[in-house]
Amino acid sequence: MRAAYxxxxxxxxxxxxxxxxxxxxxxxxxxxDRIIHASAFRRLKHKTQVFVEHEGDYYRTRLTHSLEVAQVARTIARALGLDFDLAEAVALAHDLGHTPFGHAGEDALDALMAPYGGFDHNAQAIRIVTRLERHYAGFDGLNLTWETLEGIAKHNGPVAGPKLPPLPYALADYDARHDLELATHAGLEAQVAALSDDIAYNHHDLHDGLRADLFTLDEIAELPLVADCVAEVDRLWPGLDAHRRRHEALRRFFGRLVEDVVAETRARLAQLAPAQAADIRHAGRMMVRFSDPVWRDIRTIRHFLFHRMYRAPRVMEMRAAVMDVVRDLFPLYMADPALLPERWQADVAAAGGETGLARIVADYIAGMTDRFALQQHERLVGGARPALAVPR
Incomplete structure (x- = not known):
């Protein structure tokens, strides 16, 4: 049954x-459906989540992460009486703008684009679905509904306002043509997608970190939330083999995060008593949240992952290597735009100066998969291909 809000x-x-x-x-x-059939969505298969995609068949990629986020979003949205198709659409699209090599690639490209307005993967997702996907006869992009575009743009909260930084170019450009009310919160479905992202990556980064031997299950069994899950598994199945023990513990951890979000959000909605979706946008706060105790525990888990996974020495070594790949490619394309594929040359001709060209080069590099970026670097620069893990 659909809720009034x-x-x-x-x-x-x-x-x-x-x-x-x-x-x-x-x-x-x-x-x-348009998002699923988009070229940018397919490319997520070969883009880093935490580990460079060719380093192992079992690690998450941006594609598998997006599918996991969509599954969580659909579950929570259904439990709250929301439109789960909209929640799923925003979840599937939320990482479309990511560069190769995860946040390491984004950091490198943002620094290179600093003289031209910077780079932001959330804004880039809007640029992809409104301009860069060019398959339909009647329009550029995917011509998504206002609600889906709003959700992609501001699922984490308002992005425009006196206390916020200037809008990234891609958002400002589209908002000038189609007002997304960027100073307000998004609808509940988009907020669900945002929290589903948190749930998915906190769960699977623990799982991938265990598989990569960056830490052990006994070590994370000392973390809040996880500790109770491991203890329950050990009580129910003493002597369980390591693989099943890990799976059973982490699936319980996953489930408890979902249950907490649903319970906390129901309580917040009962307090606000919204009569329509517009009441959510103007509530002045996020309505889809973890409870305070669980949020405190999640911050502890994030601190652990930051130090033991995202900033592990061998991961930092790879971060430096893949950032160099992006740093090498960008000035090459800027100096010689003829290196860009033929279908990009019309955009280059219409670029209108250095800033316009920089945006086209950023679009091209951001759209690369890990594999293609490494191939292009080998072809244009030379040198051995990096072969370790990269942080999210």
Whole structure:
């Protein structure tokens, strides 16, 4: 049953370019399907989540991460009476703007783009779904609904306001054509996608870190939340083999995070008593949250992951190596745009100066997979390919 404060595809604010509605799918279902069929979504298969994608078949990539986020978002949205197709669409799209090599690649590209307005992967996702995907006859991008675009742009909260930094170029550019009300919160479905991202990566980064031997299950069994889950598994199945013990403990950890978000959000909604989706946008605070005790525990877990995984010595070694790949490629394309593929040359011709060219080069590099970036670096620069882990 749809809650009164849920987004309703029948009353969507529509698309920038009007289209006939589908007889078989809601507007939000069509958004989700367009995202799944986008080229940028397919490329997530070969983009870093925590480990460079070719380093192991079992580690998460941006694609598997996005699918896990979407599964969590759909579960929470259904429990709260929300439109789970919209929550799923935002979840699937939330990482479309990521560069190769995860946050290491983004940090390198942001520094290179500093003279031209910087680079932000959330804003880049908007640029992808509104400009860079070019498959449809009637428009550039995917022509998503207002609600999905709003969710991609501000699922973590308002991005415009007197106390916030200037809008990234990609967001400002689209917002000038199609007001996304960037100074307000997003609808509940987008907020669900944001918390689902937190749940998914806290769970799978522990799992991938264990698989990479960066720490042991006994070590994380000392962490809050995880400790009770391990203890329960040991009580129910004493002597369980290490692989099953790890899986059983972490799936309980996963489930408890989901249950906490649902319970806390229901309590917040009961207090606010919103009558419509607009009440959520103007509530002045995020409504989809962890409880305070669980949030404190998650911060402890994040601190552990930061030091034991994201900043582990061999991970930092790879971070430096892959940042150099991006740093080497960017000035090469800036100095010789003819190195860009032929289909990019029309954009280069219309770039309108150095800043315009820099954005095109950033678009091209950001769209690369880990594998393709390494191949291009070998071809244009030379040198051996990095072969360790990279932080998220």
């Amino acid at each position: 849920a987004s309703d595809p029948a009353t969507s604010r529509g698309r920038l370019t009007p289209e006939e509605e589908s007889a078989l799918r809601s507007a939000f279902q069509r958004d989700r």
